[in-house]
Amino acid sequence: MLTFNGFTLKKDEDQTDVWTRKIREYGYSHSDEMDTEIIRGLVRGYFNSAALKAQADAQQDQLTHQEAPNEFSEAWELYHQTLAVDDEVILDMMFRGARDGIQTITPGNMNSAIVFLRRYGRSQQASELVRQYVSARAPASGFFGDSLLFFDGERDQELVAAYEKFRTSQVDLRDPVQVLSKIVEHQGYNPEDVALVAKLDADNLEKMFLNYRGPRLKNIVEWVARFSREDSAQGRVLQHNLRSACERIAELSPMRATRLRLWTENDQAAGSVAAGEKEKHRPAGRREQIRRRRIHRNAPQLGFLRRQLRRGGRPKR
Structure with missing residues (x-):
């Protein structure tokens, strides 16, 4: 749909494609x-x-x-x-x-x-x-x-x-915190907003996260993480800087590491910000392995209970 243009389709292109036909049937030209x-x-x-x-x-x-x-x-x-x-x-x-x-x-x-x-x-x-x-x-x-x-x-x-x-x-003199706060409030942004945030290095990101105090802290971190996932040169730079800032803050205490991990858990840029909690918080893969072993170990008892319940009996304690 993003690139569809009914005016520029070539004769040697496959006109039998079901989606091309469907789009054209709707009268969608481009x-x-x-x-x-x-x-x-x-x-x-x-x-x-x-x-x-x-x-x-x-x-x-x-x-x-x-x-x-x-x-x-x-x-x-x-x-x-x-x-x-x-x-x-x-x-x-x-x-x-x-x-x-x-x-x-x-x-x-x-x-x-x-x-x-x-x-x-x-x-x-x-x-x-x-x-x-x-x-x-x-x-x-x-x-x-x-x-x-x-x-x-x-x-x-x-x-x-x-x-x-x-x-x-152009020199953008706006305060990044105020820009991010407006993005959180309105759930919208423009390319200039992203460019401003992407120019923040690891030191400035660390300072911004540590100095900010307010109900929008979590949302601000989440939006920075979202911008870092942008598939562009500025997105990759922001990804690197965000990872460095999060790792520094995570080293200060386990509680800080936990919050940053949760706020950036959908973002690969933040990396393993909860490094200080590796012993307390096993990776998801490890927890899944333990759960499966328990199910396997208890399989005979679970099977017996299911058979008893299907027969209408009451399992003995």
């Missing part, structure tokens, strides 16, 4: 940014409310401007629906439409237009759109980078690099 965010929420088990709202606002802006003449959409229609129009006409309309729609065209659609222009020899115009789009949209739109960097189709590398350059040049 996944836009809003669809992609919803599907990702279903996959990970929770929704990013901030990202969903940003996508909804963007679609509302698009709907607001739909009544005006739209050369961008007309160019795509000409490309897909007729062979009678010359390439130069379509390319001119695509560039003008994309330039005029800087404020309303979604990142995925703009990326497609830029890739399209480069493919047919309009690299200079494509680069001009990159500069205008990043300048206009990146500062005010938190969803811009998330939508583009997780776009599943062909990505224009100049557009990706331009946004990344803008993002890394």
